[in-house]
Amino acid sequence: MKPTVKGQGEQVFQEVLEIRRHFHQHPELSGEEYETSKKVQETLDSYGIPYKTGYAKTGVLGVIEGGKPGKTVALRADMDALPIEEENTHEFVSKVTGKMHACGHDAHTAMLLGAGKILNEMKDEIPGKVLLVFQPSEEITPIGGAKPMMEDGVFDEHQPDAIFAQHVWPDLPVGQIGALPGPMMGASDRFKIVIEGAGGHASMPHQTVDAIIVANAVMTNLQTIVSRNVDPVDSAVLTIGKIEGGSRYNVIADKVVIEGTIRTYKPKTKEMVKNRFHQIVNGVTEAMDAKATIEYYDGYPATVNDPTWAEHIQQTAVSMYGTEATPEVEPSLGGEDFSRFLLKYPGAYFWLGTALPGVEKQKPLHDPEFKIDENALSYGTEFMVQVAIDALYKLQKGE
Incomplete structure (x- = not known):
């Protein structure tokens, strides 16, 4: 028994x-x-x-x-x-x-x-x-x-x-x-992006590359991965959990650090999101005359x-x-x-x-x-x- x-x-x-x-x-x-x-x-x-x-x-x-x-x-x-x-x-x-x-x-x-x-x-x-x-x-x-x-x-x-x-x-x-x-449960990848621009006085933005503006464009475009690249019947999440940048109200920031996570179920979706992530970060920063350094960590499957x-x-x-x-x-x-x-x-x-x-x-x-x-x-x-x-x-x- x-x-x-x-x-x-x-x-x-x-x-x-x-x-x-x-x-x-x-x-x-x-x-x-x-x-x-x-x-x-x-x-x-x-x-x-x-x-x-x-x-x-x-x-x-x-x-x-x-x-x-x-x-x-x-x-x-x-x-x-x-x-x-x-x-x-x-x-x-x-x-x-x-x-x-x-x-x-x-x-x-x-x-x-x-x-x-x-x-x-x-x-x-x-x-x-x-x-x-x-x-x-x-x-x-x-x-x-x-x-x-x-x-x-x-x-x-x-x-x-x-x-x-x-x-x-x-x-x-x-x-x-x-x-x-x-x-x-989902796959849990992590990332850290360091965006480097060129700082300067807040009253003379034409002499700078505003890292905060670049970071904003990067974050906005990253959200299109889930809304426009992932199959609607599939699942994925891209979340920005931390952002640091700037030193003073009248100084244009020369550097911004962004950290976040990507969650998926299917290996194929994970790889697609990861590839699009790199394309968007590098493409947006290059188009705005900034530089991006990416640390991407493949987390738990x-x-x-x-x-x-x-x-x-x-x-x-x-x-x-x-x-x-x-x-x-x-x-x-x-x-x-x-x-x-x-x-x-x-x-x-x-x-x-x-x-x-x-x-x-x-x-x-x-x-x-x-x-x-x-x-x-x-x-x-x-x-x-x-x-x-x-x-x-x-x-x-x-x-």
Whole structure:
């Protein structure tokens, strides 16, 4: 009989809650997750789960050996926080100035630890292995932590036959799971443009090349890529997030720096947008007698779910919580480093509903007031367990 774990999330809820709040109060940025990693290791030790460390510096791999022969499934959680000053007022706000778990990675790590505890206590019933992957540096595109972990041999000894990850999602109520076959999250490229003109006195513009005017023309024309080059039935976003230029009200600027991001789903669309981006930036600046230096970073690829494993997520959610637990969802153009695991191993990425009840407008991810309904922790913990168990039984049958 395949074991079921519905309700076991409630049994470890208080422990998972305390771990989540500990991480929330002590956030660490990408590549700095040393204390977070230490806490993960101490918790795994207390559960009796063996592990190895040092992947991408702070990454941890826990290994739960089932009591029966079988395949291998991996569950992944990211650990890093963001350089954001928290503006919440609850009792467990960040104690570190300018750093905050504004993307829910504190909850991801805590839930994976809770899932590990449940799995380890029932390991005699498990046919195969479950890998617990605690990943650093998810937020630092284009480097990330998934690729460095694999380069450091995180799966050299234990190769996953399927891999899964979840992300807290404020657009879904607690108790709902969002999953799709195919694209789930977008490719996330970054760029920086330095426009150099010729400065001068504000009253004598004819003697200058106004870098601000050039930057304005560049930004305006870049927006035509999405509106006039991308197929209307396809998706792409080009956003300017930062612009710096000028020194004084009566001085024409000689330099402007523009930074932004490009998001797409399809590789063909990504390449087209990237090519048009370079053509427009170079063409506009040259036409206006300015110079442009472009730094373009190919970021995370799109997060594309294997259709079989996306269906597996949906079926597991329905079996645990009913048909209302799997609403129709649309993919997001947010970037996700888990995409690099999915390039190597089949699996799926899904969203865990964490919306605050009674709140009409939820604060989005990366907001300084981002919060989750912590009741979702019990759902996310036990759901990860059931996903892993069901996957091992599915693999055992060769489905």
